[in-house]
Amino acid sequence: MKLATQISLGFFIAISIDLVDSYVNYSLTQKVNTNTDFLTNSEVVIRTSSNLNRDLVDMQNALRGYLLSGDRRFLIRYDSGLSTIPELIKQERLLIEPSSLQISRLDSISMIHNIWLGYANQIIDAKSKAIADPALNWRYEKLFKSQFTLNAGKNYNERIAAIFRSFDQHEYDNRQKRRAALAASIKATDRFSLFFSLLLVIVGSALAFYLVRKIARRIDSMVKLAEKISTGDFATVNDDQTDELTSLSHSLNLMSQKLSWNIDELEKRNDELNQFAYVVSHDLKAPIRGISNVVQWIKEDIQDEISPAMEKYLDIIPERLKRMADLINGLLDYARIGRSKFPKEEVDVSVLVKELADVIVPKEYYFTIGDLPVLFTEKILLEQVFSNLLSNAVKYTSTDDGHIRVSCTEQAGVYEFEVSDNGIGIEEQYHGKIFEMFQTLREKHDEESTGIGLAIVKKIIDENGGTIRVLSSLDKGAKFLFTWPKNET
Amino acid sequence: MKKTILLVEDDELDIISVERSLKKIGVDYELITAYNGIEALDKLRGSQKHAQMQPLPDIILLDINMPKMNGLQFLSVIREDPALKHLKVIIMTTSGEEHDRSATERLGISGYLIKPLNFNNNSRKPDSMEGFVQFHLRHILGNLD
Structure with a gap:
């Protein structure tokens, strides 16, 4: 009624x-x-x-x-x-x-x-x-x-x-x-x-009492449904009444089902895409290895007979192959995020950052770290984030009086880590673009950058429910700030 | 007596790699190659196309992903054949899949080597397949002696 x-x-x-x-x-x-x-x-x-x-x-x-x-x-x-x-x-x-x-x-x-x-x-x-x-x-x-x-x-x-x-x-x-x-x-x-x-x-x-209770209960059930939907739980309400609110609950149910279906579909597509990217990158590596081997053999077999120019050319091939392999590795890494589950372990972030810096940051830089916490988290992912941000900092900061610093502030439920440098900085107009895939602000032939590092960083942080932002302007250095959940041991 | 190796491998480059490695190690082994499991069986048993290997190889280096008859199928065939079932087999594959490893291990193998695909990030030069093959061949052949 x-x-x-x-x-x-x-x-x-x-x-x-x-x-x-x-x-x-x-x-x-x-x-x-x-x-x-x-x-x-x-x-x-x-x-x-x-x-x-x-x-x-x-x-x-x-x-x-x-x-x-x-x-x-x-x-x-x-x-x-x-x-x-x-x-x-x-x-x-x-x-x-x-x-x-x-x-x-x-x-x-x-x-x-x-x-x-x-x-x-x-x-x-x-x-x-x-x-x-x-x-x-x-x-x-x-x-x-x-x-x-x-x-x-x-x-x-x-x-x-x-x-x-x-x-x-x-x-x-x-x-x-x-x-x-x-x-x-x-x-x-x-x-x-x-x-x-x-x-x-x-x-x-x-x-x-009856009417107020009835209306309140029905509205309440719909509000709860809407709340559930907003948290990603695509439930439906069981509504056996027929009145003005029925079409509302009906629409809500329909919306929930459609959203659920769409998200399922989206996840399926995403999985397919990830699988595809993984297979493609994996299969791309075999020919590169082959070419690399053949060049190696040519050099070994005719080393004494070739001109210095030829030798230089032959050296260029593995260099470019290395770049291609890096790109493929980057794609593999990117595809692997969200595809694989990584084990959680106790991570002393200051140890992690120091070890990474030893490999990535050359001795000519002034590298400092602040107080960094100990977390219980996926070490591989956090490592990948720091490794990419540190490589980036090194890449865009000159060795001449280059400063790189990693620090951390505690916030509600999360830590906000900061990786800052005094390098060339990034113009504000590019701040949104740098996290997209294959966006590098240098020339295309710059062998150092594949344009995938920050995309990986962003994807990892997104998957972890965090946020990343950049504070920078041209010639004023760059600060990358990202949040990481506070799963302390 | 001169020892023989049967290499069952469809990738030309990997075959060359093994050949060059043997030469570099400087040991005098006879290398017989087959491009897939069928051809390898023909060579082991003798057929219209191929004369039977005499003697049988001291070791078989076996790839897994091959056309016509793959490594796994080949391995199960020779393990059923009384004349061939004693042969030593070492798997050399790019497949890191756990089920491939466990399936071959159940059939009896002497080693499982995963061919390198990754490139060392800290050097300009890709990891060489040849270095890998040399290292392991030296080891394998050393154990044969």
């Missing part, structure tokens, strides 16, 4: 959890609002019911007062009740849930009240007629003593009161239930909220 997809998916999961949390909180708010509405409504219901109750009682009292006193003023409350009570019942009906138990209670109240009203109207009518005409008082008396007193009075009150009690009780119970439900809901929401917040933290951290 692509990394971008994974990151987006992570965000999506986190946001989803947050949304669920928000929704739970939102629905709680809704519930609280509903409950508030309900409570408000319930207040109105109770208030309306108590108003209704009050008006009913007022009507009764008004009736009772009128019947006892015959004063019509008592009937003011009765008359107002006639209009307010149906109105209140209507209001109440709208406030409470339709088709509930409360509706039937209200219906009962309304019905009982209407029955009572029927009697009340009858008796008021009888009373008023009795007041106007006392002859009719008997009818009132009869009515008053019979049905109304027995049925309507006490019965009416008790039943209405009972209904109102249960009506209000129902309302209070309802409120209680609602309140409990709301409290439970708030508690549940709190718990949900806490749970989702924790979930969000945990899931978010886990996702972040």
Whole structure:
């Protein structure tokens, strides 16, 4: 899966959890609002019911007062009740849930009240007629003593009161239930909220950790691969993922393989070339030896008969052959570096340099050495380096006040050796060229230089992981500085 | 009786070198030459082209790298031949290869000489093959006497 997809998916999961949390909180708010509405409504219901109750009682009292006193003023409350009570019942009906138990209670109240009203109207009518005409008082008396007193009075009150009690009780119970439900809901929401917040933290951290770790690990593996490649170890990474980094690791692997292949190929070619150079130089030596022998024989056999000029010519041949042999030996040496493994041994560099100087540096030179270390290294290679550098110094320094010095300074992990002379020096423009093969700055026919010595030196030092540089300018002498690994015994 | 040397060598110069050296040492040895192993066998056994050597050589100087039949093959043939297997053989070669040396030593040889190829760096004059041959011939022939 692509990394971008994974990151987006992570965000999506986190946001989803947050949304669920928000929704739970939102629905709680809704519930609280509903409950508030309900409570408000319930207040109105109770208030309306108590108003209704009050008006009913007022009507009764008004009736009772009128019947006892015959004063019509008592009937003011009765008359107002006639209009307010149906109105209140209507209001109440709208406030409470339709088709509930409360509706039937209200219906009962309304019905009982209407029955009572029927009697009340009858008796008021009888009373008023009795007041106007006392002859009719008997009818009132009869009515008053019979049905109304027995049925309507006490019965009416008790039943209405009972209904109102249960009506209000129902309302209070309802409120209680609602309140409990709301409290439970708030508690549940709190718990949900806490749970989702924790979930969000945990899931978010886990996702972040997973992604960061994954990306870091993959980048790390590639960085390690690149480091390996830079040290010449052409490994590959095993990448079974498919995302944006896959093409990078794929390219890295491809690069590593190609580099490895190219270097193998290069080494093979180099080996072939070295082998070729070795065989060629080896086979070139046999004819030279042959020619040299024949010239020798000619000289021996006709020594007494030849002119001095002829003798001189015959001497030139072995001289030139010697030069050719030197060149071939140089090529052989050059080809042998890196082709052969040389044994390591303890080398006292000051002894080595002194012995070489005895052979190479003529007595006319002022030859000095500084403090030179004892190394554990390939003696033959170090010898070849010093031998070439000393020969060079002698070659390009005149015997007249010629100074040659070998010294050494210690550096981190390496020794830096210095071979210096006060000879003719080397112009700066040639400093890069002198280490190439067959570069000599003298004329081509200079028999002393084959142009291969410094190439050998450079190749040996390169193979040893060192560096060589030259500090020189024309007529100011030359300093060759090279480093050699510090494998002390 | 005059002693004989069989030189099996394909290089004309090396043959001349041995001839001149013998002359210089001043000993009277008969030098028979063969350019390869086949010719040498012909001379040792006698064939249509060559009469058989009489007597057999006191010593054989044998090169290794030769056309047709090389020194190693020649040596193994004569070591199988009852009439020739007792002959003294000295290898003279430019080959410094260890396997050549060990192979010939297994077949039985009296000496293994590596012809000089290197030139002495301290002198103008290449090391002479002739000096080498003289030195060793003197030694070898001295031991024969």
